[in-house]
Amino acid sequence: MLMRYAEKVWRNELGMEGLLNGDLPPETAFEVADDVAVVPTFANVIAFRTGEGLVLFDTGDPATARRNHRAIRAWCADPVRYAIFSHGHIDHVFGVGPFDDEAEENGWDRPVVIAHEAVKARFERYALTKDYNQVVNRRQFANPRFRWPDSYRYPDVTYREHHHLRSGDLTFELHYARGETDDHTWAYVPEREIILPGDLFIWNSPNCGNPQKVQRYPAEWAAALRAMAELDASLLIPGHGVPIAGKERVRTALTDVAEYLESLLSQTLELMNRGARLDEIIHTVRPPEDLAAKPYLRAAYDEPEFIVRNIWRLYGGWWDGDPASLKPPRSDDFAAVLADLAGGADVLADRARRALADGEPRIAASLIELAYRAAPKDDGVRDEHRRVFTALSEAATSLMARGIYLAAANG
Structure with a gap:
């Protein structure tokens, strides 16, 4: 059912809104390939049945943790052996708790959490800025009752550049890439030809310019997408949104997003190198029209203008070039x-x-x-x-x- 829905989204016959608004049965783990299931919540939870227990790629947010657990348990009763965090954003790392509790109740080993080493530093920063993050996210999502968490499930195993995990008959090749965050992991499962890009692909204009969040990294992001495209995978299961099936589609989607970022980056740097102020740049730079029209590059979450501002911040600092704004x-x-x-x-x-x-x-x-x-x-x-x-x-x-x-x- 999820893959039929995904086909309509690819053809631009449906938007992503219905994914969480009743077009699909709630609390369901949809099998998208043999022994591979997706729970499509705000952030996807992806489960692999390996013969030696389950491996989860991302685990969901605090509000959906129990529902995600029920959905996975309705699909498979095997213990969760590993949980991989694609990055430390709270919508991806807060679903381990029910599986930890379950392991304790049944006398199992609790899931081993694997993540990039920078996830620990992110959690420490979150502890320092808890109230600020609560204010920001209440405003961003128009949710005045949102509460920022004050405790985190730290990873048990961390890595720096690459990590290979073997569970049963599957290999999970983990790769580090700066992109939306500085702690991001994307993965490839070669036996199934499956790419797990995390939030490097989200069925929206890349979240590379969020005006209320920390620095993003467009050049490394695009490079990671092109590295994924080279693997010639048959299935892409993103951090948000529906899967993409078929080698040509997967390659096209990945390279389109890379080109989108590269275009914004090159245009911005060209103007910066000419000495243009930020004001001129944000009113000049535009993404390629053919790419902006793609259903997976809609500016429905982030915006190209915000990405341009983020590029300026990365390469040029906080001052916008206006002498009056230096000390306003x-x-x-x-x-x-x-x-x-x-x-x-x-x-x-x-x-x-x-x-x-x-x-x-x-x-x-x-x-x-x-x-x-x-x-x-x-x-x-x-x-x-x-x-x-x-x-x-x-x-x-x-x-x-x-x-x-x-x-x-x-x-």
Whole structure:
């Protein structure tokens, strides 16, 4: 059933939305190849029956851990011998607990967790920034009740560049690559010709520019995708979204995403090398139109403009090239000066309203934020601030932009 759904997604007859919204039976491990099953939750859990126990590639998030466990147990009763983390994001590493509990209850060895060595450092950073991460993720996903976890299942085995795991009749070739994160693992199972890219492929424009998260690495990301494509795999099972079957399709999908990143990277660096400011670059660089139209490169989560900003940060630092932004005034003070020059915060708010009506949302956002900063207690300004950012959130194509605008609208 999952593979039939995947075929329609590949043909652009269905979007990814229905994957988690009732188009498929919930709490189900779908067998996508002999002895290989996928539980399609927010982040996929991939299970391999090896003859010597199960091997999991990623384990899901805190909210779905018990459901994922039930789904896998309905498919296979074998103990979980290994769990591989593709990286340390919490939607991929929080499903081991039910299997640990099960092992203790049955007198089994608990699953051995394998990950890149940098996952430990990520968890330590998460502990230092727990409250900040909670704020960021509440805003990004428009979920005011989201709670950031305060404990983690640390890996039992770590590696630096490559690691080979043998379980039963299957080999898991693990490879390190910086991409969305600095702790990423992708894997190849040669006996089944299966690629497990983790979040290096997510059926969306690559999450390579998230405005609220740490650095991403587009060049290494693209190189990893091209390395995967060279393996000529028959099946790709991504970290998010549906599997892709067929050697030609797998190779095409991987190389398309690599080319998308490489194009944004080369365009940005060319302009940087000419001395362009960030302002010029973000309004100039665009992904190739033919690639942006692919169903697996929709800008529905991250956006190309955000990726460009991330490339600038990686190669050029935080300063955007504008001398006035090097040491800016406090935003409230600057807003008050501009409001005074304009004739009042209400004048700025009125101009923001007209800009929105005239199809100039970026100008509207800038003006209404200035008005709000200048007069945060003015009811008329507050109402217009809410109206502008609500409109921007409704028009946003990416989840990240939508979340930030909605948070601004809600105050």
